[in-house]
Amino acid sequence: MAYTRREKNNWALFLLLLAGIVLGSFFGELAEGSTYFNWLNYGGTFGMNTPFNxxxxxxxxxxxxxxxxxxxxxxxxxxxxFVYRKI
Structure with a gap:
């Protein structure tokens, strides 16, 4: 049998990235008050400070x-x- 390369779904990548961002942010917020894991919530905000009217x-x-x-x-x-590459 010939090996056929399976096409990966872009929607699966988008949904996995969205889930990773949401869950990562959630765990970062949980770790904010922790003694050992407060470094997970370290970061910055990028974007517009004032809205465009x-x-x-x-x-x-x-x-x-x-x-x-x-x-x-x-x-x-x-x-x-990593999960997307494994599926």
Whole structure:
């Protein structure tokens, strides 16, 4: 039999990365008050500090995007990529 390469699903990668980010951030928040694991919540916020306002007269739109990157969320992303490569 010939070996056929199985195509990996991009949606699976997206969902695994999203789960890794959410779970990593969750564990980082849990570790915030811990004595030994408080380093997991170390990180920074990147993005716009003030929202961009678009006043159209009838409707006012505000746009803001910010990323809160912590060590725990980076570990979650690394674990998600590892799991994706194994499936």
């Amino acid at each position: 678009l006043n159209l007269g009838v409707i006012l739109l505000e746009f803001k995007i910010a990323f809160d990157i912590t060590i725990a969320s980076l570990l979650g992303i690394a674990i998600a990529i």
